Amino acid sequence: MEVRARAPGKIILAGEHAVVHGSTAVAASIDLHTYVSLTFPTNSEQGEALNSCTSTDYYHLKFLLITRTLIGSTYEDANLIQDTAYIYHLEPFLIKKSVQPYNDDELRLHLDDMALTLFLATLVEEQNVIPEANITIGAGVTAFLWLYTCIQGYKPATVVVASELPLGSGLGSSAAFSVSLAAALLALSDSTNLDSTQQGWLSFGENELELVNKWAFEGEKIIHGKPSGIDNTASEFGYVSDEVFVTGNMIKFKSGELTRLKSNTPIKMLITNRSNTNVGRNTKALVAGVSERTVRHPTAMAAVFKAVDSISNEVATIIQSPAHDDIAATEKEDKLEELMEMNQGLLQCMGVSHASIETVLRTTLKYKLASKLTGAGGGGCVLSLLPTLLSRTVVDKVIKELEACGFQCVIAGIGGKGLQISFNTSTTSS
Numbered sequence: 001m002e003v004r005a006r007a008p009g010k011i012i013l014a015g016e017h018a019v020v021h022g023s024t025a026v027a028a029s030i031d032l033h034t035y036v037s038l039t040f041p042t043n044s045e046q047g048e049a050l051n052s053c054t055s056t057d058y059y060h061l062k063f064l065l066i067t068r069t070l071i072g073s074t075y076e077d078a079n080l081i082q083d084t085a086y087i088y089h090l091e092p093f094l095i096k097k098s099v100q101p102y103n104d105d106e107l108r109l110h111l112d113d114m115a116l117t118l119f120l121a122t123l124v125e126e127q128n129v130i131p132e133a134n135i136t137i138g139a140g141v142t143a144f145l146w147l148y149t150c151i152q153g154y155k156p157a158t159v160v161v162a163s164e165l166p167l168g169s170g171l172g173s174s175a176a177f178s179v180s181l182a183a184a185l186l187a188l189s190d191s192t193n194l195d196s197t198q199q200g201w202l203s204f205g206e207n208e209l210e211l212v213n214k215w216a217f218e219g220e221k222i223i224h225g226k227p228s229g230i231d232n233t234a235s236e237f238g239y240v241s242d243e244v245f246v247t248g249n250m251i252k253f254k255s256g257e258l259t260r261l262k263s264n265t266p267i268k269m270l271i272t273n274r275s276n277t278n279v280g281r282n283t284k285a286l287v288a289g290v291s292e293r294t295v296r297h298p299t300a301m302a303a304v305f306k307a308v309d310s311i312s313n314e315v316a317t318i319i320q321s322p323a324h325d326d327i328a329a330t331e332k333e334d335k336l337e338e339l340m341e342m343n344q345g346l347l348q349c350m351g352v353s354h355a356s357i358e359t360v361l362r363t364t365l366k367y368k369l370a371s372k373l374t375g376a377g378g379g380g381c382v383l384s385l386l387p388t389l390l391s392r393t394v395v396d397k398v399i400k401e402l403e404a405c406g407f408q409c410v411i412a413g414i415g416g417k418g419l420q421i422s423f424n425t426s427t428t429s430s
């Protein structure tokens with residue numbers, strides 16, 4: 001039996017970083033996904049897998065991480081590039097048998113289990129499976145092992161992860177990774193009750209979504225240190241609908257509380273990223289940097305966070321307000337543009353902008369486009385609002401200029417479906 005899960009990345013329209021300190025933020029899923037395939041071997045294959053392990057002191061997990069770092073590629077492309085440098089074969093990955101699995105019957109959350117996290121992080125380091133050039137992936141592998149062992153114990157399995165999202169660029173790859181992993185692992189556990197005979201991509205019910213969200217948040221904690229929970233929530237709670245194409249759904253998030261927003265007009269965003277993603281930037285360090293600044297300047301930073309809270313609330317109100325004609329739509333967009341610029345100024349105050357982000361801001365401003373960083377910043381992605389009446393020629397020109405400076409651009413569909421799952425009953429582990 002194979003289960004596949006897919007979870008989208010996200011953009012934050014307003015409120016990143018401040019949301020970690022209790023301010024409101026507004027986010028939406030995007031149509032770039034992380035996919036996880038989980039297959040348990042049959043009983044006889046399982047025996048073989050354990051016997052093939054060179055040391056009897058170890059369990060044997062086999063997994064393959066396929067990570068596509070180019071914006072705009074598809075899962076099918078990822079399947080085609082199995083021999084490229086973006087793939088990590090972690091096979092076999094060994095876990096000491098002396099480590100006891102958690103009680104399978106009670107799928108309780110093992111919050112703050114630092115001992116297990118530290119043990120797994122050391123294991124990842126000892127086994128030397130992470131290429132030097134991509135050391136930050138170690139946190140993802142540790143989160144994977146943590147979720148796997150807490151939910152499924154130490155059974156042998158084949159896990160393949162593929163992602164259309166660039167890693168460490170502000171589009172929530174860590175959350176999409178944690179959400180899709182948690183979903184696949186829980187789907188084949190006793191704690192969910194899903195009909196595995198159904199064909200195609202299925203959505204989870206609200207209770208299951210909540211359970212997945214709790215586990216995914218724990219995965220995010222291992223990767224991020226102090227996440228707000230907005231990324232895993234945006235990745236999961238897309239619009240649940242039978243319609244084929246759904247867009248425009250966003251979330252407002254404050255102190256763990258989710259409010260769903262329904263946008264009345266489509267919002268188009270250009271997402272710009274550095275081509276050499278994955279280099280020298282991670283959310284954990286940037287979030288820690290803002291916390292340190294907050295300790296040094298508590299009063300000033302409290303004022304910054306309060307201002308961001310007001311901006312996010314205004315963004316949420318505007319998104320939901322009706323726009324019956326072009327004039328009303330333009331007025332809405334003008335206000336959104338101004339709020340994005342104000343939010344960017346406050347992100348600069350928090351110290352999370354970057355020279356490459358400033359270059360994008362300057363370039364898009366030449367074309368009168370308002371932009372702000374999205375996600376943790378520090379060299380990650382920039383969002384530019386594309387007004388409804390903006391001509392395609394202008395969009396093409398700005399993209400061409402950004403690409404000439406070494407950036408990659410994509411116009412992603414925002415606010416579509418969240419987490420989904422599909423079963424393949426004919427498959428066993430290969």
Ligand SMILES: Nc1ncnc2c1ncn2[C@@H]1O[C@H](COP(=O)(O)OP(=O)(O)O)[C@@H](O)[C@H]1O
Pocket residue numbers: 034065066067136137138139140141161162163166167168169170171172173174175177223224281282283284375376
């Ligand atoms: N497909 C994946 N395979 C392995 N690790 C992943 C994957 N996706 C995300 N990660 C983990 O998440 C980290 C990136 O997360 P983060 O710094 O929060 O940036 P973002 O969430 O914006 O992409 C990676 O360095 C890695 O540890």
Ligand SMILES: C[C@@](O)(CCOP(=O)(O)O)CC(=O)O
Pocket residue numbers: 015016017018019020169170171172173174224226227228229230231283287374375376377380
């Ligand atoms: C900076 C923050 O607000 C968003 C981080 O997003 P990303 O990991 O850069 O995609 C952190 C958080 O809310 O957990």
Ligand SMILES: [Mg+2]
Pocket residue numbers: 172173174175224231283
């Ligand atoms: Mg992240």
